[in-house]
Amino acid sequence: MHRFAISVFFLLLVSMPLGSARAELDIEITQGAGHRTPVAVVPFGWVGNASDVPLDIAEVISNDLTRSGRFAPIAIRDMLQKPTEGVKVDFDDWSILGVEAVIIGRVTQTGANAYKVQFQLFDVFGRDQLVGYSMPASRGTMRRIAHRAADMIYEKLTGIKGVFDTKVAYVTAQLRAGKQYYSLVVSDQDGENEHTIMESTDPIMSPAWSPDSRRLAYVSFEGNKSSVFVQTLRTGNRSQVSNKAGINGAPSFSPDGRKLVVTLGGIDGNLDIYVLDINSRQTRRLTTHRAIDTEGSWSPDGRYIYFTSDRSGGPQIYRVSTNGGSVERITYEGSYNARPRLSPDGLKLAMVHNDRGNYRIAVMDMERDDLLILSTGRQDESPSFAPNSDTLIYATRQGRDGVLETVSADGLIRQRMASGQGDVREPVWSPYQRF
Amino acid sequence: MPQYKLFIVSLLAVFLTSCATPSIPDPDPTDDTPTNGTDTDANDDGGLGAGEPVPYDPYAGELTNIIYFEFDSSELRPADTDVVARHAVQLAGNSILRVRLEGHADERGSREYNIGLGERRSQTVRRMLLIQGASISQISTVSFGEERPAAMGSSEADYAQNRRVEILYTD
Numbered sequence: 001m002h003r004f005a006i007s008v009f010f011l012l013l014v015s016m017p018l019g020s021a022r023a024e025l026d027i028e029i030t031q032g033a034g035h036r037t038p039v040a041v042v043p044f045g046w047v048g049n050a051s052d053v054p055l056d057i058a059e060v061i062s063n064d065l066t067r068s069g070r071f072a073p074i075a076i077r078d079m080l081q082k083p084t085e086g087v088k089v090d091f092d093d094w095s096i097l098g099v100e101a102v103i104i105g106r107v108t109q110t111g112a113n114a115y116k117v118q119f120q121l122f123d124v125f126g127r128d129q130l131v132g133y134s135m136p137a138s139r140g141t142m143r144r145i146a147h148r149a150a151d152m153i154y155e156k157l158t159g160i161k162g163v164f165d166t167k168v169a170y171v172t173a174q175l176r177a178g179k180q181y182y183s184l185v186v187s188d189q190d191g192e193n194e195h196t197i198m199e200s201t202d203p204i205m206s207p208a209w210s211p212d213s214r215r216l217a218y219v220s221f222e223g224n225k226s227s228v229f230v231q232t233l234r235t236g237n238r239s240q241v242s243n244k245a246g247i248n249g250a251p252s253f254s255p256d257g258r259k260l261v262v263t264l265g266g267i268d269g270n271l272d273i274y275v276l277d278i279n280s281r282q283t284r285r286l287t288t289h290r291a292i293d294t295e296g297s298w299s300p301d302g303r304y305i306y307f308t309s310d311r312s313g314g315p316q317i318y319r320v321s322t323n324g325g326s327v328e329r330i331t332y333e334g335s336y337n338a339r340p341r342l343s344p345d346g347l348k349l350a351m352v353h354n355d356r357g358n359y360r361i362a363v364m365d366m367e368r369d370d371l372l373i374l375s376t377g378r379q380d381e382s383p384s385f386a387p388n389s390d391t392l393i394y395a396t397r398q399g400r401d402g403v404l405e406t407v408s409a410d411g412l413i414r415q416r417m418a419s420g421q422g423d424v425r426e427p428v429w430s431p432y433q434r435f
Numbered sequence: 436m437p438q439y440k441l442f443i444v445s446l447l448a449v450f451l452t453s454c455a456t457p458s459i460p461d462p463d464p465t466d467d468t469p470t471n472g473t474d475t476d477a478n479d480d481g482g483l484g485a486g487e488p489v490p491y492d493p494y495a496g497e498l499t500n501i502i503y504f505e506f507d508s509s510e511l512r513p514a515d516t517d518v519v520a521r522h523a524v525q526l527a528g529n530s531i532l533r534v535r536l537e538g539h540a541d542e543r544g545s546r547e548y549n550i551g552l553g554e555r556r557s558q559t560v561r562r563m564l565l566i567q568g569a570s571i572s573q574i575s576t577v578s579f580g581e582e583r584p585a586a587m588g589s590s591e592a593d594y595a596q597n598r599r600v601e602i603l604y605t606d
Contacts, residue, residue, distance in 0.1 A: 203582035206547060224535065224577055226550075247554055247578060250547040263547065269558040269576055271551045292551035308548050315548050338545035352545045359544055379589070381545055400587065426546065 036072040037157065039065060039101045040094060043076060044119075045084030048109025054139060057117060060146035061103060061153065064164040067190065068154060069413030074099060086120050086129065094124045101130070103153060113138045119149045121156055131156045143193065144433070161388040163189060167430040168393060169207045169216055170404065174422035184218055186233065189386075189429070191417050197233060206250055206426065210257045213430045217241070217251035217260055228262055230278060241278055247271060252297040254322075261286075261296035261305050273307050275322065286320050287327065295339045298322075299346060306330065306340040306349065317351060331364065333371045339382065342366075343389035344431075348409060350383035350392055361394045363409055374411045384428045385409075393427040498522065502560060504598040506541075509555040511563065519563045522602055527568030533606035534569075536560050538578040539585070541594035546580055553578030556600045575605075 041062040046053055065071035076082075080093040084106045094102050105119030120132040131152055137145040144165055151162030172183045184198040184207055198204060202221040209216060210230075217230045227248045231238035242248040247265030254260070260276045264283070273286045273296045287293040291311035298305060304319045309327075311318075315338045317331040331337040336354030343350070346366070353362035353373065361375040361383045377396040384393050386406075393406045396416075402425040404417040502515045511519060526532050538553030557576035564574055586593035 203579060205550075205580075205582065221577075221579065221582070224537075226577065246576065247550060249550055263551075265551075265554055265578075267571075267576075269554045269561075269578075271554065292548065292555065294551050295545065295547045308545065310548075310551075315545070336544060338548045354544075379542060397589075400589075 036070060037101065038072050038074060038097075038099050039103065039157075040079060040097070040099045041065065041073050042079060042082050042084070042102065042104045044104075044117075045106030047106060048115075052109065054107060054115060055142045055146065057105065057107060057119075057142070057146040057149070058103070060143060061119075061150045063190065064147060064150035064162075065154065067415060069408070069415065070154075070158060086122070086132070089122055091122070091124050091127045100124055101153075101157060105149070107137075110136075113140075115139075115142065117142070117145045117149070119153075121153050143188070147188070147190075160390050163386040163388050163391065163429075163432075165433050166387060167213065167433065168404075168427050169209065169430070170395075170424055170427040171204050171207065172422045172424050173203075184216065186216070197231060197236065198238070207428050208252045208260075209428055209430050210253050211255055211431055212257055213433055215257075217253060219249050219251065228260065228276075230260075241281060242276055242283075250295050251276075254298050255300060255302045261298060261307075263294040263296065273305055273320065275305075284324075286322070286324055289327075293318075297341055299342050300344050301346060306342060308338040308340065317349070333364075337362075341383055341385060343385045343409070344387050345389040348385075348389065350385060352381050352383065361392065361407070363392070372411060374407045374409075375405065380405075382426045382428075386429045387432045391429075393429050395425045395427060498525075500602045500604075502556075502600045502602070503595060504556055504600070506594070506598065507552075509552065509559050511559060516563070519560055520567055523564045523567030523569050526564060526570075526573050530570065530573070531606060532604060533573050533575075534564075535603045535605050536574060536576045537583075537601040537603060538576065538580075539583060539597055539599050539601070540578075540581050541597045542581040542584065542589065543594070546582070549580035550578045551580075553580045553600075556598070560600045560602065 041058045044057045062073040065073055074097060078097065081090055083089050083104050089102060089104065102122045102124060103119060108116045110116050115137045116134055117137050118134040121130045123130050133152060135145050147165035150164040154162035166189045167186055168189050169184065169186045172185055174181050179201055182200050182204040183196045184204050185194055185196050187194040200220060200222055205219040207216050207218045214234065215230055215232050217228060219226055220229055227240050228242035228251045229238045230241050242262055244264055245267045246269055247263060250263040251260045258278055260278060262274050262276050263271050264274050265271045270290055271292045271294050272288060273293050274283045275286060276283050286305060289309065289311050291309055293307055293309045296305045296307040303322060305322055306317060306319045308315045309318050314335045316329060317337050317340045318327050318329050320327045334353055338352045341350045349364040349366055351362055352359055355373050358378045359380055360373050360377065361380050362371050362373045364371050375394060375396060380394055380396045382395045389409065391406055391408050393404055395402045396405050402423045404424055404427045405414060407414045498521055499518055502511065502518065526534065536557040538557035540549035540552040554576065557578055561574050561576055565571065584597045585599065586596035
């Protein structure tokens with residue numbers, strides 16, 4: 001099991017209306033320039049056995065805030081005080097350092113494997129507490145609790161919901177002893193805590209999260225034939241939900257989690273969009289065109305399926321009502337638009353867009369109808385929105401290997417998650433986790 | 436555009452069917468071309484007649500199992516129509532034979548759409564085989580899209596190696 005080495009770099013995209021020149025500058029944003037707010041995450045206090053110090057919660061929070069690209073936590077050695085209680089916070093000390101917000105906290109042992117994690121966020125200029133919270137934890141949930149704290153802090157400071165307590169699923173391909181191995185992997189969004197949930201010498205493709213983030217649907221080619229599986233993460237149980245003649249592919253869950261939209265090809269290989277009821281296995285056909293119709297995904301309100309079709313020649317994005325009926329073309333910009341994914345708030349549509357010969361991730365504003373190109377690679381693919389609709393993850397290339405990148409939906413903040421080994425592709429961001 | 440392509444394929448298929456007989460090697464028993472040199476002793480001309488004519492065999496050499504495609508195309512190259520025709524003859528002549536047609540695409544673009552492109556290529560070959568006498572039960576198709584490249588690089592030459600259909604005899 002490899003760990004992601006996270007290297008963060010920022011890219012300032014000066015975006016202008018399409019058609020005009022677009023300046024792209026690789027800029028490592030220092031304080032101020034990109035509004036990276038200076039904050040202090042003070043090491044948490046520990047009340048318990050000295051030999052039993054759990055996770056460094058402050059470090060997890062600090063890393064989360066740094067990777068968001070919006071905050072610059074100061075170094076611990078620069079801190080003039082390290083309070084663990086609210087009453088000890090000296091706002092003047094933090095003001096001198098130019099810090100705008102201070103996070104303090106402590107972990108208290110309450111049992112053999114029971115802890116209480118408390119944190120408080122202070123506004124230095126306002127000299128007031130912005131949020132304070134205490135949460136029970138075990139050793140197993142400690143990391144998630146830290147991410148949850150970071151989520152609350154992030155939302156309080158930016159007004160945007162945090163996604164630190166979320167997961168990412170992706171596929172890796174690795175050559176081992178002359179044989180190609182494909183793995184379906186789930187990790188925390190920061191690359192920690194990786195678990196391989198399925199491995200095969202046949203290709204694995206197209207992972208998709210259930211809305212409750214407890215199951216993954218995916219395509220497996222075991223037996224030299226494509227079929228769609230749904231696997232429960234906790235138990236590892238999986239069931240083959242579609243194994244018809246020809247292609248079974250491109251699964252995506254309905255908002256209620258009971259259905260999948262899938263692509264079926266049949267014996268004659270005419271790819272069309274179908275809705276599959278997971279329990280009854282009954283299918284309902286939504287498109288009947290002899291072109292390739294594939295990569296269906298549900299709109300968050302459940303009313304439409306957005307999909308790729310080359311019925312007009314090259315691939316473009318279309319939508320059809322989940323009740324069937326006529327098909328409506330959505331994209332007209334450029335000769336290649338594929339793999340549509342709507343943001344959870346329904347306002348943006350991410351896709352793979354051919355930009356002068358380069359396949360890049362683009363986002364279309366559904367109201368203004370304009371297209372913003374977010375990535376800079378030659379072969380970028382598989383965009384997937386974070387549940388806050390503010391960030392996307394996608395696959396790009398680093399040499400021969402696929403690596404993952406995240407980018408803010410405005411294109412301003414980007415980071416790369418470089419994998420230690422193998423080819424990493426098809427990232428999908430989980431919905432919000434439930435406790 | 437896809438309908439248009441299909442139309443082209445159908446036309447090509449009709450053309451192939453109509454000229455299938457001459458293009459299939461079929462030693463004609465009524466052929467009276469002066470061939471064998473067994474009776475050269477009878478009219479000895481100093482060994483000059485002791486030769487054998489070399490028949491033209493368009494199918495000489497090993498029959499390839501891989502058909503390559505142009506960028507963004509699922510149409511057979513003219514040279515490959517003969518190859519596919521020869522596989523069709525084999526299948527039509529032996530109903531026990533089974534083939535799996537594995538369609539592939541190069542890595543450019545979206546993965547699931549590339550599954551569609553690979554399948555479109557498999558289906559081109561499948562239709563040709565069916566038109567020329569193979570039966571439906573002998574052929575299965577699968578598309579691996581860009582998931583199983585033959586060449587790992589990202590050059591045009593690598594891409595050309597990867598846009599292919601492999602005709603695999605499974606029985």
